[in-house]
Each structure stands twice: as C-alpha cells, then as structure tokens.
Amino acid sequence: MVSDVLKIGEKELNNRLFLGTGKFSANKYIPEVVRASGVQVVTVALRRVDPEYEEENIAAFVPRDCILMPNTSGARNAQEAVRIARLARAAGCGNWIKIEVIADNRYLLPDNEETVKATEILAGEDFVVLPYMSPDLAAAKKLVAAGAAAVMPLGAPIGSNRGLKTKELVRILINEISLPVIVDAGIGRPSEAAEAMEMGAAAVLVNTAIATAGEPVAMARAFSLAVEAGRLAYLAEPGEAVEYARASSPLTGFLRD
Amino acid sequence: MKVILNGKEEQVEAGTTVAGLVKLKGFNPDTVIVEFNNELVNQENWDVTVLKSGDRMEVLRFVGGG
Numbered sequence: 001m002v003s004d005v006l007k008i009g010e011k012e013l014n015n016r017l018f019l020g021t022g023k024f025s026a027n028k029y030i031p032e033v034v035r036a037s038g039v040q041v042v043t044v045a046l047r048r049v050d051p052e053y054e055e056e057n058i059a060a061f062v063p064r065d066c067i068l069m070p071n072t073s074g075a076r077n078a079q080e081a082v083r084i085a086r087l088a089r090a091a092g093c094g095n096w097i098k099i100e101v102i103a104d105n106r107y108l109l110p111d112n113e114e115t116v117k118a119t120e121i122l123a124g125e126d127f128v129v130l131p132y133m134s135p136d137l138a139a140a141k142k143l144v145a146a147g148a149a150a151v152m153p154l155g156a157p158i159g160s161n162r163g164l165k166t167k168e169l170v171r172i173l174i175n176e177i178s179l180p181v182i183v184d185a186g187i188g189r190p191s192e193a194a195e196a197m198e199m200g201a202a203a204v205l206v207n208t209a210i211a212t213a214g215e216p217v218a219m220a221r222a223f224s225l226a227v228e229a230g231r232l233a234y235l236a237e238p239g240e241a242v243e244y245a246r247a248s249s250p251l252t253g254f255l256r257d
Numbered sequence: 258m259k260v261i262l263n264g265k266e267e268q269v270e271a272g273t274t275v276a277g278l279v280k281l282k283g284f285n286p287d288t289v290i291v292e293f294n295n296e297l298v299n300q301e302n303w304d305v306t307v308l309k310s311g312d313r314m315e316v317l318r319f320v321g322g323g
Contacts, residue, residue, distance in 0.1 A: 046317050185323075
C-alpha cells in the first residue's frame with residue numbers, strides 16, 4: 001500500500017492512535033503501552049504539586065521519540081487554557097497543545113466558544129493546536145478559521161467508555177471540515193475505535209479504556225490493531241449497506257429439480 | 258512577609274528566594290516547574306529570584322492526563 005501518513009503541524013505520523021496517560025495504576029505501564037501500540041502522540045497534564053504526596057514525573061515514563069501533547073485540563077476559560085499552554089511550552093514540552101476548556105463538572109463537556117478563543121490566541125503564537133470540542137459544525141469551522149491543526153470531537157463524555165455516541169455529528173465534521181478529525185474521549189473498546197476510523201476519522205485518542213483495562217499493555221495493542229484495521233477499511237472504501245439480501249453466490253445452476 | 262504559594266498564603270522570611278522556598282517546602286527540584294507572578298522561572302534563575310510580599314508562586318509538575 002502507498003504510504004498513509006497523518007500530517008499535523010510539521011510532523012508526519014504513521015500511527016493513528018493517540019494515548020492519554022491518566023489513570024494508569026502504575027506509570028511503569030506507560031513505556032510498555034507505548035511500545036506495544038506504537039503510539040507517537042502522548043498527552044500529559046500540568047498540576048500543582050502537593051509536597052505531602054510525592055508523585056512521579058510523568059515525562060520520565062514517556063519514550064523520548066514521542067510527541068508530548070500537554071492538555072489544558074483544569075482550564076475553565078480561554079485565558080486559563082492559554083496560561084497553561086504557555087507554561088507547558090516554556091517548560092520544554094514542545095509546541096503541541098491539546099486545548100481542553102471545561103466548565104461542566106458532571107459531564108466534562110467542553111466549552112466550544114472559549115475553546116475557539118484559546119485556539120486563536122495560541123495558533124497566533126505558533127502552537128500546534130488540537131482543540132477538544134463538542135462535535136458542532138459551526139464551532140468546528142470557527143476552529144479551522146482560528147488556526148487549529150486538527151479538531152478533536154468527543155465520542156462520549158470523558159472516561160465514560162460509552163463509545164461513539166456522537167457518530168452522526170462526527171461524520172458531518174469529517175465530511176465538511178478540511179482538517180484532520182480526531183475522535184477524543186468516550187471510546188471504550190477497540191471496535192468503537194475501528195468504527196470511528198472506518199468512517200474517516202484521522203485518528204483516535206484513548207486513555208481510560210487502555211489505562212483501566214485489566215491488562216493495559218494488551219489493550220493498547222488491541223486498540224492499535226483496531227485503529228489500523230479501521231483506517232485500512234476506510235481507504236478500501238466499504239460497499240454500501242442495503243435493505244434486502246443480495247446473493248453472493250450465483251442464482252443459476254442450482255442442483256435441484 | 259506573606260506570599261501566595263499554590264493558591265495559599267505562606268509566611269516566609271524576607272530575602273527568601275524561589276530556590277529557598279522550593280527547598281523549605283520539600284519540593285523535588287528536579288521534577289517541578291515554577292511559575293512566578295505568571296511567568297515561568299527556569300531553574301538556573303531560582304537562586305536569584307527573591308520573593309517580595311504578595312508575590313504569587315506556583316509549583317507545578319506534569320502528571321498523567323488524557
């Protein structure tokens with residue numbers, strides 16, 4: 001097959017599974033998960049340190065050849081997201097940033113309007129901006145105009161493992177938006193990742209479903225295979241679905257009277 | 258004098274530096290990032306950054322996240 005790279009910013013990616021690093025029972029799983037799945041983009045978060053509670057430095061567990069994509073989780077508006085993004089870059093995290101602006105604590109749904117504002121500011125400062133968003137076409141168009149490098153609609157609420165509940169809205173974004181559409185959040189099983197990829201998603205970002213699986217390393221491998229299978233299926237152009245049967249075997253020459 | 262450390266008031270002696278407060282509070286200097294009055298301070302400048310009353314200091318680190 002001809003090479004099928006995903007270009008985001010200046011980077012060319014061969015692997016279309018992105019990995020979130022939250023909720024692993026031990027950080028030692030992370031390098032194994034990266035190896036087993038071949039992921040190239042890994043998200044991290046920035047938090048205040050509690051000196052009473054010694055925590056490991058997550059960056060030490062991410063293989064050096066991965067692209068680190070800090071998120072702006074904790075930000076409730078555009079200004080807070082911009083502050084986190086600038087800090088992360090100044091701290092040596094590179095210029096990729098996942099914008100995450102959330103003002104809703106129950107469903108953790110993103111605030112598209114503030115996300116557009118943050119995207120515009122950070123794209124203007126040469127960040128590679130990947131905004132997490134509710135799948136809304138008007139907002140996605142504004143993100144394109146604001147200089148986003150991709151858009152990342154949710155499949156279902158963060159950490160819910162409910163799958164591609166927003167499928168029809170994500171499909172509209174894939175059809176109408178010129179940027180890569182990366183399904184971020186809610187994907188609970190490899191089959192759902194494959195479903196997103198078959199539909200034409202450019203990539204899938206998975207955290208909870210891998211991190212909280214009984215065997216995270218094996219699950220990461222399963223997701224990687226599913227993403228690859230879904231991508232191949234999309235490129236292979238699936239046949240149309242129809243209402244009634246269409247025989248696969250010839251309808252002539254039957255061995256009967 | 259009082260400064261704000263990670264959102265909470267903290268009583269420190271005059272002349273305390275960023276490096277001094279990091280040490281005093283037991284933060285691991287190799288893994289933390291310091292934001293001082295909304296600007297990142299590189300570790301080589303911690304020794305020469307002296308706190309004044311009312312300064313805001315954030316001690317941060319990267320953690321797992323999605």
